[in-house]
Amino acid sequence: MDLDKLRETAAEVAAREDVKYLIGWKKGSYGYRVAPGFVEEAEGAAGLIFSPLCTANLATYLTLVEKLPLPRGQEPDKRKVALMVKGCDSRAVAQLLVEKGIHRDEVVVIGCPCPGMVDPDLLGEKYPETEEPAEVKWSDDGFIIVRDGEETAVPRDELLAEKCRLCRYPNPVISDIMLGDPVDTWDPAEDEGVSEVEDKDVDGRWAYWQEQFSNCIRCYSCRNVCPLCYCQDCILDRLNPTWVNRSVNFSENTAFNIARAFHLAGRCIECGECERVCPANIPLGKLNRKLAREVRDKYGFEPGLDPEAEPFQASFKPDDPEDFIL
Amino acid sequence: MIEKPKIGVYICHCGINISSTVDVETVEEYALKLPNVEVARTYSYMCSDPGQALIKEDIKEHDLNRIIVASCSPRMHEPTFRKAIQEAGLNPYFLEMANIREQCSWVHQDMEEATAKAKKLITASVAKVRLLEALESTEVDAEPAALVIGAGIAGIQAALDIADAGFKTYLVEKTPSVGGRMAQLDKTFPPLDCSACILTPKMVDCASHPNIELLSYSEVEEINGYIGNFDVKVRKKARYVDFDKCTGCGDCATECRVADRFPSEFDEGMGKRSAIYLPFPQAVPAKYTIDPEHCLYLKRGKCGKGPKCQEVCGAGAINFEQEDEFVEFKVGAIIVAPGFDPFDPSRKPEYGYDDYPNVITGMEMERLVSASGPTGGKVLINNGEEEIEPKEVAFIKCVGSRDESVGNEYCSRVCCMYTAKQAHLIREKLPDAKIRIYYMDVRAFGKGYEEFYDRVRRENVRYIRGNPSEIFKRGNKLVVKVEDTLNSRPLEDEVDMVVLGVGLEPRAEMRQVMDLLRLSQSGDRFFLEAHPKLRPVDTATDGVYLAGCCQGPKDIPDTVAQAKGAASSAMIPLARGKVTIDAQVAEVNEATCRGCGFCVEICPYSAIEMVTVNRFGHEIEVARVNEALCKGCGSCSAACLSDSIQPKSFRDRQILPQIAALGVMK
Numbered sequence: 001m002d003l004d005k006l007r008e009t010a011a012e013v014a015a016r017e018d019v020k021y022l023i024g025w026k027k028g029s030y031g032y033r034v035a036p037g038f039v040e041e042a043e044g045a046a047g048l049i050f051s052p053l054c055t056a057n058l059a060t061y062l063t064l065v066e067k068l069p070l071p072r073g074q075e076p077d078k079r080k081v082a083l084m085v086k087g088c089d090s091r092a093v094a095q096l097l098v099e100k101g102i103h104r105d106e107v108v109v110i111g112c113p114c115p116g117m118v119d120p121d122l123l124g125e126k127y128p129e130t131e132e133p134a135e136v137k138w139s140d141d142g143f144i145i146v147r148d149g150e151e152t153a154v155p156r157d158e159l160l161a162e163k164c165r166l167c168r169y170p171n172p173v174i175s176d177i178m179l180g181d182p183v184d185t186w187d188p189a190e191d192e193g194v195s196e197v198e199d200k201d202v203d204g205r206w207a208y209w210q211e212q213f214s215n216c217i218r219c220y221s222c223r224n225v226c227p228l229c230y231c232q233d234c235i236l237d238r239l240n241p242t243w244v245n246r247s248v249n250f251s252e253n254t255a256f257n258i259a260r261a262f263h264l265a266g267r268c269i270e271c272g273e274c275e276r277v278c279p280a281n282i283p284l285g286k287l288n289r290k291l292a293r294e295v296r297d298k299y300g301f302e303p304g305l306d307p308e309a310e311p312f313q314a315s316f317k318p319d320d321p322e323d324f325i326l
Numbered sequence: 327m328i329e330k331p332k333i334g335v336y337i338c339h340c341g342i343n344i345s346s347t348v349d350v351e352t353v354e355e356y357a358l359k360l361p362n363v364e365v366a367r368t369y370s371y372m373c374s375d376p377g378q379a380l381i382k383e384d385i386k387e388h389d390l391n392r393i394i395v396a397s398c399s400p401r402m403h404e405p406t407f408r409k410a411i412q413e414a415g416l417n418p419y420f421l422e423m424a425n426i427r428e429q430c431s432w433v434h435q436d437m438e439e440a441t442a443k444a445k446k447l448i449t450a451s452v453a454k455v456r457l458l459e460a461l462e463s464t465e466v467d468a469e470p471a472a473l474v475i476g477a478g479i480a481g482i483q484a485a486l487d488i489a490d491a492g493f494k495t496y497l498v499e500k501t502p503s504v505g506g507r508m509a510q511l512d513k514t515f516p517p518l519d520c521s522a523c524i525l526t527p528k529m530v531d532c533a534s535h536p537n538i539e540l541l542s543y544s545e546v547e548e549i550n551g552y553i554g555n556f557d558v559k560v561r562k563k564a565r566y567v568d569f570d571k572c573t574g575c576g577d578c579a580t581e582c583r584v585a586d587r588f589p590s591e592f593d594e595g596m597g598k599r600s601a602i603y604l605p606f607p608q609a610v611p612a613k614y615t616i617d618p619e620h621c622l623y624l625k626r627g628k629c630g631k632g633p634k635c636q637e638v639c640g641a642g643a644i645n646f647e648q649e650d651e652f653v654e655f656k657v658g659a660i661i662v663a664p665g666f667d668p669f670d671p672s673r674k675p676e677y678g679y680d681d682y683p684n685v686i687t688g689m690e691m692e693r694l695v696s697a698s699g700p701t702g703g704k705v706l707i708n709n710g711e712e713e714i715e716p717k718e719v720a721f722i723k724c725v726g727s728r729d730e731s732v733g734n735e736y737c738s739r740v741c742c743m744y745t746a747k748q749a750h751l752i753r754e755k756l757p758d759a760k761i762r763i764y765y766m767d768v769r770a771f772g773k774g775y776e777e778f779y780d781r782v783r784r785e786n787v788r789y790i791r792g793n794p795s796e797i798f799k800r801g802n803k804l805v806v807k808v809e810d811t812l813n814s815r816p817l818e819d820e821v822d823m824v825v826l827g828v829g830l831e832p833r834a835e836m837r838q839v840m841d842l843l844r845l846s847q848s849g850d851r852f853f854l855e856a857h858p859k860l861r862p863v864d865t866a867t868d869g870v871y872l873a874g875c876c877q878g879p880k881d882i883p884d885t886v887a888q889a890k891g892a893a894s895s896a897m898i899p900l901a902r903g904k905v906t907i908d909a910q911v912a913e914v915n916e917a918t919c920r921g922c923g924f925c926v927e928i929c930p931y932s933a934i935e936m937v938t939v940n941r942f943g944h945e946i947e948v949a950r951v952n953e954a955l956c957k958g959c960g961s962c963s964a965a966c967l968s969d970s971i972q973p974k975s976f977r978d979r980q981i982l983p984q985i986a987a988l989g990v991m992k
Contacts, residue, residue: 067941067942067944067946068942069942069943070942070943070944071943072943074943075943076943076944076945099922099923099924100921100922100923100936100947101920101922230920231918231920231967231968232918232920232968233917233918233968233970234968235967235968235969238969240979241978241979241982263967310927311922311923311924311927313924313965313967314923314924314925314926314927314928314965315927315928316928
């Protein structure tokens with residue numbers, strides 16, 4: 001990725017009159033950290049980056065923005081929001097369009113073909129986080145870690161994030177501006193994580209998830225980071241009826257996690273953000289991917305590919321398989 | 327202030343339907359101990375007059391404000407009891423039915439267990455009934471006009487009945503003429519009436535009726551709204567002939583540069599027509615139409631030195647500049663009568679319909695024996711050298727019916743009789759011909775049908791029980807390979823002509839109508855009626871009724887009967903002038919709706935739309951329910967991720983306590 005080109009394009013877009021601000025990635029305050037960058041003026045674009053550390057799915061900021069009450073007579077700012085997206089992020093945008101979470105004329109999508117992100121945990125294990133500036137770059141066949149002016153080449157498989165090993169859409173599926181050429185896609189790895197759990201018997205699966213959900217501290221980070229969890233008033237917060245009790249225990253944790261996963265069935269675009277932000281290291285991606293696999297196998301549907309698609313959870317065909325109904 | 331619930335529980339014996347399995351007296355005692363229950367009674371038939379009176383008296387005497395009737399399914403008697411409690415001064419929606427018949431006594435044998443279950447069901451109803459809200463149904467005006475889609479015999483009859491009753495009727499027909507399939511038939515079984523003779527007067531009537539607006543060569547483009555208030559948009563396709571000027575003289579068709587070149591739809595492709603044509607001589611309206619697919623001028627922009635039709639038309643009616651027109655109107659009810667398609671025998675290649683010209687369909691035979699047909703009523707075949715009269719004619723029944731291999735498991739109901747009728751007509755024309763009919767069963771169920779079948783058999787027509795496996799050619803002859811299953815003998819009968827008794831299929835274009843009106847199909851792909859026995863002409867969409875073969879194969883008398891039934895159903899809202907909108911519909915909580923539109927997509931009745939509302943200066947989209955269209959089915963509620971749309975009387979806060987009372991939730 002040519003960073004000059006990226007910043008130049010971003011500056012042009014941010015300067016457009018019909019653009020409110022641009023959301024991209026910028027260097028964080030220390031070490032490997034990357035932060036979301038909100039660019040309102042062209043000058044701000046100089047700090048933008050795109051590197052194997054830009055894991056965050058910025059599409060979540062499209063729906064996270066709060067619509068504060070306007071003083072009487074004041075017109076709402078209807079300018080567009082420009083957004084930088086990787087392949088997976090672009091699917092979130094496409095799915096948001098399907099669900100009318102945003103409208104096409106409200107966004108400018110800047111596509112960043114993505115050769116794959118590093119797994120921050122794997123990276124930290126081998127090359128611990130530092131207070132000094134550090135970065136990771138792509139090389140032809142892997143990653144290059146830059147620390148203290150020293151470059152270390154690391155093979156791709158050693159650090160590649162799980163969601164990227166499984167990725168089928170590294171190139172953005174929708175965009176208004178594409179930065180650089182599309183990357184060569186790779187054969188996605190078999191999703192052994194899901195298969196392993198599938199292969200367990202009912203008791204084994206129960207025991208597995210019991211252990212995982214018992215760790216949940218119900219911080220709701222997974223929900224809040226998810227670009228597709230954008231109900232203003234989440235049913236999990238409701239008191240009448242109380243779908244999920246507030247107490248943190250295995251039963252309520254399970255109810256919460258299953259409700260979250262089911263609300264994302266046929267909608268989750270597998271960006272892996274929920275799992276990345278989970279402080280309890282619950283393999284949420286596995287749960288989401290299991291449901292995505294069911295939807296794909298049973299109904300031949302993949303979300304976030306076609307902004308014109310019928311929403312999966314609201315579609316019904318007379319010949320839909322129903323062999324799982326008791 | 328929330329009033330204190332005072333509940334009356336009424337337990338029905340339903341004769342012995344309930345009381346033979348459920349100990350109703352014990353249930354009564356139990357119910358009395360439930361919270362807020364003031365009165366509990368049992369009665370042999372709660373739905374009867376004295377049963378209802380019991381409830382009404384109690385409401386007055388004990389000042390009850392919530393009623394539970396523990397009896398049959400709400401589908402059966404909910405309206406009965408709603409009316410009863412309303413008469414006693416209660417809001418009709420303060421009623422809860424506990425279904426202890428279909429969901430208890432009928433499906434259990436053990437009295438003890440069934441009684442225990444009945445108690446639970448009533449406990450659950452008590453938990454819910456106190457949370458019910460008062461609802462008011464509303465009335466809206468109904469437009470005193472009807473739309474009939476399709477002008478075959480079903481559509482014509484329905485339109486005539488409604489128009490005769492004094493209501494404006496719009497009759498929309500896709501093709502240039504009314505008449506439909508019946509116009510193509512020669513004689514009709516069993517009294518052998520001439521089809522045209524009985525149909526054409528009705529065709530003329532519907533064109534001249536002061537209350538009928540006939541929109542021929544037109545298609546319905548859009549239908550919005552609900553019972554009593556449908557907005558309809560119809561496309562009148564360009565005929566390229568001025569409707570008012572054309573006298574129907576036919577000079578244009580004779581002089582057309584491509585005269586008699588194209589297969590005539592009316593003659594099943596056996597006769598020819600010009601690019602400008604009248605589908606058949608008795609067509610109504612008797613106005614010519616230019617077929618844009620074949621007209622040289624319309625297709626290529628050039629026709630010799632100038633279009634001949636224009637040259638010869640004395641009335642100056644030809645107008646190549648004509649464009650499709652749109653008409654919009656409002657109706658209160660809609661009758662759907664698009665008809666059927668004959669089965670295409672190419673899908674049974676073993677019968678060689680595509681390969682052998684002397685293998686024809688029953689529809690083609692109709693045209694062949696018709697005096698107005700392409701041969702003037704002569705039954706002729708080409709034996710390779712000349713046109714001759716066939717000496718041996720075979721009929722095969724159930725082609726494309728009762729046949730799983732082509733996906734049609736149903737019986738088409740008309741083929742047995744039309745085959746018998748055609749055999750009779752051929753016998754009249756060819757007294758010496760050998761006629762065989764290969765059949766699986768003979769179903770002669772109608773009035774006079776069995777008698778007619780007997781008569782045909784006596785006319786030296788041989789019925790052979792067997793389903794032919796193949797038709798192939800041997801010299802000039804066609805060979806029907808079949809096993810006579812009555813004596814287990816394999817046969818190879820040599821014949822000159824084979825008539826395939828093709829069945830009836832739903833129309834290929836049915837999808838369009840389905841999408842326009844959100845109708846459903848039954849397993850056989852025909853339109854689904856609201857109830858197979860008690861509501862055979864209604865659909866799940868209020869104000870939309872079915873007539874004719876679109877609902878299932880029918881002969882002419884059945885079609886006419888159903889059309890008259892549909893017409894009378896359609897006239898109910900028209901005559902009343904008002905329709906009642908049920909109050910038990912879905913409601914959106916606009917404050918929590920996230921505007922995703924899942925409910926809009928999933929609603930089977932198109933009852934939900936997205937609207938833009940102003941929220942503190944911001945324009946946001948939320949769902950809104952059209953109460954006239956909503957049936958309260960709850961599909962939207964199931965699809966809603968933020969729980970923002972719920973059917974009234976079935977809100978989460980009402981049904982969750984009910985479920986909890988069953989003991990399945992903590």
